Amino acid sequence: MKIVQSIERAFDILEEISKSPAGISDLSRSTGLPTSTVARLLYSLEKMDVIEREEGKSIYRIGPSVVTLASSVNPTQRLLTAAQPHLRGLVEMLGEAAGLAIPAGYDVHYIGEIDSPHPVQIRDWTGTSLPIHIVPSGIVFLAHWPDDAVEAFLRHPLDRFTAQTVISPTVIRQRVVEAKEKGHVWLFEEFSEGINSIAAPVFNHTGLLLGALHSHGPSYRFPSEEMEDVIAQRVMQTASAISEALGFVPNRDSK
Amino acid sequence: MKIVQSIERAFDILEEISKSPAGISDLSRSTGLPTSTVARLLYSLEKMDVIEREEGKSIYRIGPSVVTLASSVNPTQRLLTAAQPHLRGLVEMLGEAAGLAIPAGYDVHYIGEIDSPHPVQIRDWTGTSLPIHIVPSGIVFLAHWPDDAVEAFLRHPLDRFTAQTVISPTVIRQRVVEAKEKGHVWLFEEFSEGINSIAAPVFNHTGLLLGALHSHGPSYRFPSEEMEDVIAQRVMQTASAISEALGFVPNRDSK
DNA sequence: TTTGCACTTCCCATATCGTGGCAAGTATCA
DNA sequence: TGATACTTGCCACGATATGGGAAGTGCAAA
Known part of the structure; x- marks a missing residue:
């Protein structure tokens, strides 16, 4: 098949513009196209909100709508x-950071987070991976694995990160069972001294486990005494809301 | 002028795909175009690396190259x-957060930051604005304003944020002079208790002040005793490196 | 396996639509 | 003020995008 000429040219122009904003004649030179043709293509791109022009001047640059397009590149996005x-709402409600993680083998990969408004806060783990057994999101993932996969995982040696880190297969099995029952997991200072965190599962439209929602904060203030259960409720509600936003339809029966 | 038909159609298709990946006939239905036309447009978009297809299947989705396009949306980006x-290098060297801010009227607008590796850290101010007189980046901006603009600013009432916040026009004038001499500004707990920060100017290729580079950390560890001057040197070097990356050519004479 | 349905790919005659030369209009600079 | 550089508008031409339809492919049910 043959590439549609005007589309090929339009994207050649876009590429040039993305390197640096330019006017019609600049582009005419760099692409080798006649100015009238470039003008027409630019006009079309502008009307489609792909590019915008410098106020007054006729210098074109990539427009914000492209960012929207780009946001759909992959499922993670x-x-x-x-x-x-939903993350915003949760952070506002709890006053602590909330974020998302997805499973990546025997690791938990953090893909995004909204930080707490507190000046003193936990660092943002976005883009990093942590072992599955030291973070609540990891336990949530284990709770959705087939039993034999969990057993295979538990046969591996597990690292200790703090004095509190649980590496006993027996205790982890218990936690997994508990996670299935309650729909969330709390972990206290097992990854890092001074940090507590909670997580709950997020599902896609087919009901498959997609990732986990978590919230964490400095242990001196999070969770405050009697709020532990209330926070858990909020986090699970938010996780459900995200699942539903992704097309997941909860069924009224079941635990 | 008239919009080029194939471009209009191509972006209609892209918009559909960005909502959710789809195949030829799905798109034919949602756009009302004949399948052969949709197929040809998709083929063109695929060749231009704008979209990619699900391995094997013929489901099309937005490709990664769009992210590259999007990265050039505006000068801030x-x-x-x-x-x-450069920010990464600085954060690695200092062990504290570093970021960028641009002037916005009588405010300093934070546009990006790389956080410190420390678990206990300062929140990320990206996207927020702060008054010009309480942050070192602000003083840096003042140092590049015409004198009468500075005076006009100082006639406005200035808010106090902490016990340490300086709101005296006289002291601020002194600071501006000092900023011009030294090329950087340190401020101690003037915006928030427990936070110290430093800033230095960043210029664009025409030598115009573009923004400021800053670094900040909890006051109990930043800056450590005798490191104050060394840190200032590093920050200024990094700011210069960024200016040069933007095409700024430093001249060896000057002050 | 066969049959049927739904989707994608290919082909080709048609005329629509994009094209580019040119000229008029406008901004920039000396 | 004149000269230069760039943008916008116009229009006849024909190259090129178009879309109907047929052939090919894949999947699932019978």
Whole structure:
């Protein structure tokens, strides 16, 4: 098949513009196209909101709508986009950071987070991976694995990160069972001294486990005494809301 | 002028795909175009690396190259992109957060930051604005304003944020002079208790002040005793490196 | 396996639509 | 003020995008 000429040219122009904003004649030179043709293509791109022009001047640059397009590049982005408002709401409610993680082998990979408004806060783990057994999101993932996969995982030696880190297969098995029952997991200072965190599962439209929502804060203030259960409720509600935003339909029966 | 038909159609299709990946006939239905036309447009977009297809299947989705396009949306992004590696280097060297801010009227607007590796850290101010007189980046901006603009600013009432916040026009004038001499500004707990920070100017290729580079950390560890001057040197060096990455040519004479 | 349905790919005649030369209009600079 | 550089508008031409339809492919049910 043959590439549609005007589309090929339009994207050649876009590429030039993305390197640096330019006017019609600049582009005419760099692409080798007649100015009238470049003008027409630019006009079309502008009307489609792909590019915008410098106020007054006729210098064109990539427009913000491209960012929207780009946000859908992969499922992770999709998840993040869908979750964004819910994360905000949760952070506002709890006053602590909330974020998302996805499973990556025997690791938990952090894909996004909204930080707490507190000046003193936990660092943002976005982009990093942590072992599955030291973070609550990891336990949540284990709770959705087939039993034999969990057993295979538990046969591996597990690292200790703090004095509190649980590496006993027996205790981890218990936690997994508990996670299935309660729908969330709390972990206290097992990854890092001074940090507590909670997580709950997020599902996609087919009901498959997609990732986990977590919230964490400095242990001196999070969770405050009697709030432990209330926070858990909020986090699970938010996780469900995100799942539903992704098309997941909860069924009224079941635990 | 008239919009080029194939471009209009191509972006209609892209918009559909960005909502959710789809195949030829799905798109044919949602756009009302004949399948052969949709197929040809998709083929063109695929060849231009704008979309990619699900391995084997013929489900199309937005490709990664769009992310590249999107990264050039505006000058701020350009600054951020150029500064990225330098920010990383600085954070690695200092062990504290570093970021960029641009002037916005009588406010300093934070546009990006790389956080410190410490678990206990300062929150990320990206996206927020702070008054010009309480942050070192603000004083840096003042140092590059015409004198009468500075005087006009000082006639406005200035808010106090902490016990340490300086709101005296006289002291601020002194600081501006000092900023011009030294090329950087230190401020101690003037915006928030427990936070110290330093800033230095970043210039664009025409030598115009573009923004400021800053670094900040908890006051109990930043800056450590005798490191104050060394840190200042590093920050200024990094700011210069960013300016040069943007095409700024420093002249060896000057002050 | 066969049958049927739904989707994608290919082909080709048609005329629509993009094209580019040119000229008029406008901004920039000395 | 004149000269230069760039943008916008116009329009006849024909190259090129178009879309109907047929052939090919894949999947699932019978």
